[in-house]
Amino acid sequence: MLIGELSKYLDLSRDTIRFYEKLDLIQPLIRNNGYKDYSEQNIQQLRLIQTAKSLGFTLTEVKQITDLMSVNEIPAEQFHEILEDKLNVVRNKILQLQNIQSLLENLITQEPCPFQKDCDVSNIHKQ
Structure with missing residues (x-):
């Protein structure tokens, strides 16, 4: 083809x-x-x-997987570890996004302090 x-x-x-x-x-x-x-x-x-x-795998990660596959079949345990590692990365990203969402929601529902002249920005993360 x-x-x-x-x-x-x-x-x-x-x-x-x-x-x-x-x-x-x-x-x-x-x-x-x-x-x-x-x-x-x-x-x-x-x-x-x-x-x-x-x-969610990067091309670098895909390359590592395909290199493993070209040498031999990836053992189930090793493949499971690869998937677990990626799942943990995804979970961490979700937590980060939830924190961002919470901060944005607080800014929307409360007075948008960061856009005021005398705002103490350090207090925003504590809300």
């Missing part, structure tokens, strides 16, 4: 596919005429990347 077909098939831009190649996340076959041929394995790799990104 050529890059144009792959792009349409997976709804990914050609630039994104080329970027993943540059990061060595996928390795298409190069034909005699110089065109790149993308296999079913490349399609599966790209789907894995899309899924991992939708779960």
